[in-house]
Ligand SMILES: Cc1ncc(COP(=O)(O)O)c(C=O)c1O
């Protein structure tokens with residue numbers, strides 16, 4: 001599959017090049033030249049397919065011919081070696097738990113898939129690759145885990161100082177080896193801007209091979225479409241109108257869900273559930289796309305003021321506002337509402353949700369007021385214990401720590417503080 005830049009000022013390129021470069025030379029995000037829907041027979045027989053078989057069929061067109069089918073089968077099998085359960089809360093609301101991987105966030109899927117693709121492409125390459133990642137909380141940990149010890153790959157993670165949870169910080173600052181963490185005085189958007197600037201800086205790119213492991217990178221973004229299919233498989237016999245409420249920040253996850261829909265997955269509607277960082281909620285009301293500096297909230301991984309992937313969403317809908325609006329609703333919630341939702345889920349369903357999932361749950365509730373016959377699935381995008389302070393304060397019950405979280409507790413943090421792009425550049429050049 002070839003990919004084009006959404007800035008339309010760079011040549012089209014292969015999947016391999018798109019993965020290795022991360023972002024196009026004109027700073028545009030890559031997008032597949034074609035999207036071919038899967039045959040109806042695929043969805044009719046989905047009950048008989050394993051997760052790996054579903055994922056293989058879904059991603060094949062986007063990665064071939066550069067990744068041979070036998071290699072791709074191994075990549076998806078290794079990527080998906082954990083569960084994706086759907087838990088029913090009531091007759092209209094379920095949650096798709098995406099936190100059963102090694103770092104307990106949905107990012108594990110994309111990070112593991114991308115690490116394996118890059119490993120495959122890089123196997124005969126003597127040149128080291130530096131993977132730059134901006135994180136508001138979970139991407140950093142997932143990428144660190146996915147790339148730990150991968151030969152020929154150095155990972156540099158930029159995160160906003162004081163704006164990620166304690167456990168998230170431990171996950172991205174304690175691994176050592178080929179993983180380095182930069183603690184940035186600023187917001188997630190500042191981190192993301194620095195990363196994008198680095199890709200355009202010839203003084204850097206002439207000396208090192210840089211790539212991105214954010215959802216900017218197609219190998220990180222596209223595999224996120226898999227679990228929308230897994231949820232459909234679990235629900236389609238009982239429910240006709242399946243709606244996904246996706247807690248959204250950089251909008252990579254919901255955009256991948258829309259790609260699953262483009263492949264023919266019968267999804268009725270999407271809800272983009274936002275915290276106070278609500279540029280898309282406002283856009284769907286005003287038609288004005290007005291990014292603002294990000295605001296700090298308790299659902300910190302969604303504290304994104306200028307979501308990278310919105311441009312991909314507009315491409316899917318051919319920049320047609322009405323077409324987008326007929327498939328996407330968006331709501332925004334305060335921290336107070338988020339905490340109330342966490343308490344409500346705990347009291348009514350004995351379900352402990354994290355603050356991001358709680359924003360998704362609120363999106364389901366509001367959507368169901370409009371369409372009471374739908375079945376709304378909110379994505380539980382991270383395990384509640386990653387946000388221990390907030391969760392224990394709300395439910396007032398001490399939470400048991402899963403082994404994935406215990407494994408980073410008490411380890412020594414190693415990070416370098418930076419403030420400006422020049423600091424980042426100096427750090428990269430000195431390595
Ligand atoms: C727990 C959690 N929920 C939601 C999001 C938002 O996802 P996206 O950036 O793909 O919109 C993130 C960050 O990506 C996250 O870590």
Ligand SMILES: N[C@@H](CCOP(=O)(O)O)C(=O)O
Pocket residue numbers: 134135136137138139140213214215216249250252253301302308
């Ligand atoms: N919420 C993310 C922000 C980066 O999103 P990405 O999907 O573009 O990597 C995080 O947790 O870091």
